[in-house]
Amino acid sequence: MKVLGACPLDCPDGCSWVVDVQDGKAVGLRGNKEHPVTRGALCVKVNRYLEQVHSPERLTRPLRRVGAKGEGRFEPISWDEALDEIAERLTAIVDEHGGEAIWPFHGTGSLGYLQGLEGFSGRRFFNALGASLHDPTICSIAGSTGLKYTLGTSGGMDPEDLAKSKLILVWGTNPLSSGHHVWKFVQDSGAYTVAIDPVRTRTAERCDEHLAPLPGTDAALALGLMHVIVSLDAQDDEYLAAHTEGWPEFRSRIEEYTPERTAEITGLPVERIVALGERIARTRPTAIRVSQGLQRHAGGGMALRTLACLPGVTGDWAIPGGGLHYSTSGHFQLDVPALVRFDLLPHPVRTLSMTRMGEALLETTPPVKALFVIAANPVGSNPDQRRVIEGLSREDLFTVVLEHFPTDTVDYADIVLPATMQPEHLDVIAAYGNLYLVWNEPAVAPPGECLPTTETFRRLARRLGFTDPALFESDEELATQLLKQYDIDRLRADGFLKIEPGPVPTDKLRFVSDRLAQAGHDPLAGYTPPADPGDGLVLISAASHYFLNTTFGSNPELRRRAGEPRVTLHPDDAAARGISDGDPITVGNDRGRFDAVAEVSDIVRPGVAATPKGRWAKHSGGATANATVAERDSDFGGGAVFHDNRVTITRRTVD
Ligand SMILES: Nc1nc2c(c(=O)[nH]1)N[C@H]1C(S)=C(S)[C@@H](COP(=O)(O)OP(=O)(O)OC[C@H]3O[C@@H](n4cnc5c(=O)[nH]c(N)nc54)[C@H](O)[C@@H]3O)O[C@H]1N2
Numbered sequence: 001m002k003v004l005g006a007c008p009l010d011c012p013d014g015c016s017w018v019v020d021v022q023d024g025k026a027v028g029l030r031g032n033k034e035h036p037v038t039r040g041a042l043c044v045k046v047n048r049y050l051e052q053v054h055s056p057e058r059l060t061r062p063l064r065r066v067g068a069k070g071e072g073r074f075e076p077i078s079w080d081e082a083l084d085e086i087a088e089r090l091t092a093i094v095d096e097h098g099g100e101a102i103w104p105f106h107g108t109g110s111l112g113y114l115q116g117l118e119g120f121s122g123r124r125f126f127n128a129l130g131a132s133l134h135d136p137t138i139c140s141i142a143g144s145t146g147l148k149y150t151l152g153t154s155g156g157m158d159p160e161d162l163a164k165s166k167l168i169l170v171w172g173t174n175p176l177s178s179g180h181h182v183w184k185f186v187q188d189s190g191a192y193t194v195a196i197d198p199v200r201t202r203t204a205e206r207c208d209e210h211l212a213p214l215p216g217t218d219a220a221l222a223l224g225l226m227h228v229i230v231s232l233d234a235q236d237d238e239y240l241a242a243h244t245e246g247w248p249e250f251r252s253r254i255e256e257y258t259p260e261r262t263a264e265i266t267g268l269p270v271e272r273i274v275a276l277g278e279r280i281a282r283t284r285p286t287a288i289r290v291s292q293g294l295q296r297h298a299g300g301g302m303a304l305r306t307l308a309c310l311p312g313v314t315g316d317w318a319i320p321g322g323g324l325h326y327s328t329s330g331h332f333q334l335d336v337p338a339l340v341r342f343d344l345l346p347h348p349v350r351t352l353s354m355t356r357m358g359e360a361l362l363e364t365t366p367p368v369k370a371l372f373v374i375a376a377n378p379v380g381s382n383p384d385q386r387r388v389i390e391g392l393s394r395e396d397l398f399t400v401v402l403e404h405f406p407t408d409t410v411d412y413a414d415i416v417l418p419a420t421m422q423p424e425h426l427d428v429i430a431a432y433g434n435l436y437l438v439w440n441e442p443a444v445a446p447p448g449e450c451l452p453t454t455e456t457f458r459r460l461a462r463r464l465g466f467t468d469p470a471l472f473e474s475d476e477e478l479a480t481q482l483l484k485q486y487d488i489d490r491l492r493a494d495g496f497l498k499i500e501p502g503p504v505p506t507d508k509l510r511f512v513s514d515r516l517a518q519a520g521h522d523p524l525a526g527y528t529p530p531a532d533p534g535d536g537l538v539l540i541s542a543a544s545h546y547f548l549n550t551t552f553g554s555n556p557e558l559r560r561r562a563g564e565p566r567v568t569l570h571p572d573d574a575a576a577r578g579i580s581d582g583d584p585i586t587v588g589n590d591r592g593r594f595d596a597v598a599e600v601s602d603i604v605r606p607g608v609a610a611t612p613k614g615r616w617a618k619h620s621g622g623a624t625a626n627a628t629v630a631e632r633d634s635d636f637g638g639g640a641v642f643h644d645n646r647v648t649i650t651r652r653t654v655d
């Protein structure tokens with residue numbers, strides 16, 4: 001039997017997959033050939049997904065902590081015992097501290113609308129309790145907020161239209177590792193490709209040209225490129241007049257960014273800036289493929305806002321194959337309010353930011369007393385690892401972790417609840433790197449006592465004596481409410497459905513934004529410099545080819561291929577520190593430190609060090625790159641600043 005499913009992982013591609021089932025067991029998993037983006041291929045990681053599903057490490061029973069927090073010692077208990085204990089603790093916490101003392105911390109382990117982040121799985125139950133709201137700030141919010149100021153939407157061009165582009169700027173993204181399906185459209189286009197990345201990534205290697213600016217300076221580069229375009233009088237005056245607001249003011253700002261000044265800020269040669277500006281000026285359509293990497297900085301929101309102005313100056317927004325593609329999420333018309341039902345909250349409640357977990361657990365009042373970690377691994381993924389661990393170690397914090405694997409975060413749980421994996425539950429996925437909805441039909445029964453997250457919260461609601469029927473609706477009912485705008489029967493039968501994108505910009509492209517002025521920011525698109533003080537190297541910790549965030553972090557074969565934790569430095573920076581290739585090193589700052597092995601290579605530009613994200617702390621001497629990252633907000637939306645991170649690197653003596 002073949003069952004159609006959807007990859008739940010936090011990856012732009014939202015693949016449609018086919019599960020081969022024999023005698024009730026999933027025996028094969030492959031990409032759906034019919035899906036125009038998946039085209040029959042999954043990826044290095046998900047080709048091993050069934051190893052994860054059948055892994056002996058998989059959590060299949062509820063557990064109760066018996067050791068100290070962090071030790072990871074547990075005893076199996078029954079679901080009845082687990083539900084009783086959780087109900088008892090929650091009731092006491094709500095009585096004493098109110099519902100806001102409960103924090104459902106949702107991660108990106110599944111982007112499913114029913115079982116994962118997009119629909120805040122379990123939120124109806126948490127609404128009934130009056131629990132704090134959770135703002136998922138860790139990934140893409142700065143950029144999407146910035147784009148909305150410029151375009152009115154964060155949903156840009158249809159990436160399938162990249163096949164019509166003549167020039168593609170692959171800007172701050174490494175799709176051959178972090179979502180490779182878009183590359184097919186880049187290849188189909190035959191376009192000239194320019195990678196803009198401080199690191200010569202797998203993707204940059206394949207581009208016609210590579211520019212390596214200093215991290216966090218992209219908005220200045222964009223302004224400098226627009227300066228060259230305007231100097232050549234190559235702006236699209238008709239488009240500017242008809243579709244934009246604030247062009248005269250923005251033009252004055254562009255004029256400040258001469259190639260010389262841009263070169264000074266970005267660390268790029270003047271000639272390369274001028275040459276690229278000239279190329280853009282003469283090439284229609286030009287497209288920008290940008291993703292989350294370059295907005296993990298203090299000025300990340302402004303960077304996306306300003307990048308989106310470039311196709312406004314050239315008029316590319318009006319040409320198929322021109323424009324900018326960041327995320328397509330803004331185009332989907334899903335009825336999320338009907339799913340999450342915030343109207344069930346008894347009164348307005350506070351919002352806690354995902355990226356500020358250390359602060360929320362250690363400093364916020366009223367305090368967080370109960371934490372539900374749902375499809376997240378904050379010890380591995382959050383900024384300021386040391387403080388996150390300190391917060392999770394609090395004896396008076398009651399922590400429930402819903403998981404598949406014994407992660408670093410599970411080690412701090414009071415109760416662990418085993419969750420189903422994708423072939424074992426119903427879900428709906430909306431890709432954020434293309435315009436397809438994907439249906440995930442359950443294919444097999446879950447192992448042991450694993451439960452879908454929706455079912456876990458239905459059972460908890462019953463245990464707490466709640467009676468509102470909304471808390472007990474089935475997964476199919478939830479899917480129907482979510483998908484009102486779409487043909488659910490067709491989606492279910494075919495496994496996927498392409499949606500119609502909305503217009504971009506939604507009305508006028510705003511070089512000047514009144515909304516931004518009201519929020520207390522510069523209303524004009526511009527450049528906001530990086531913020532981490534210090535004179536060390538900038539540590540970029542971007543997507544690993546072999547892990548997806550910390551997911552797959554314990555898969556033996558992927559760990560073997562990823563090798564030991566490494567930090568890459570430029571030969572000049574290594575020499576200045578007396579470091580040779582293969583040396584043991586310590587990387588740190590006043591927030592924390594971690595150990596790694598030095599890789600000396602000119603794939604990173606001088607001033608920059610790079611290490612892949614996603615390692616587990618317990619496999620890495622107790623600390624990873626995230627020990628050095630600040631819990632500081634980006635300019636817009638409270639986004640994380642993973643790559644705006646200065647570190648000192650020293651050779652470590654090993655005895
Ligand atoms: N294999 C794999 N795939 C993944 C993930 C993974 O962990 N592994 N993670 C998934 C998730 S959650 C997300 S959000 C996406 C993220 O994927 P991407 O959007 O590609 O983001 P990053 O991997 O953070 O960074 C991408 C590139 O940006 C560069 N970069 C960093 N700072 C700057 C800057 O200031 N300017 C410029 N121009 N470039 C910069 C980095 O060197 C890196 O090569 O990928 C998803 N796909």
Ligand SMILES: Nc1nc2c(c(=O)[nH]1)N[C@H]1C(S)=C(S)[C@@H](COP(=O)(O)OP(=O)(O)OC[C@H]3O[C@@H](n4cnc5c(=O)[nH]c(N)nc54)[C@H](O)[C@@H]3O)O[C@H]1N2
Nearest residue numbers: 107108109110375376377381402403419541549550551642
């Ligand atoms: N240094 C550095 N750190 C980063 C980043 C970076 O660029 N640099 N990127 C950040 C980004 S973009 C993101 S999105 C975050 C991601 O951070 P997290 O949201 O913490 O994601 P993961 O680390 O993948 O952990 C997800 C966990 O969910 C579990 N899981 C998967 N599916 C389910 C399910 O259906 N139910 C349940 N209960 N559990 C499930 C997986 O087993 C996994 O342990 O990391 C951030 N961390």
Ligand code: SF4
Nearest residue numbers: 007011014015043046
């Ligand atoms: S991680 Fe991305 S590329 Fe890999 S199967 Fe999932 S959606 Fe497709």
Ligand SMILES: [Mo]
Nearest residue numbers: 010108139140
């Ligand atoms: Mo992400």
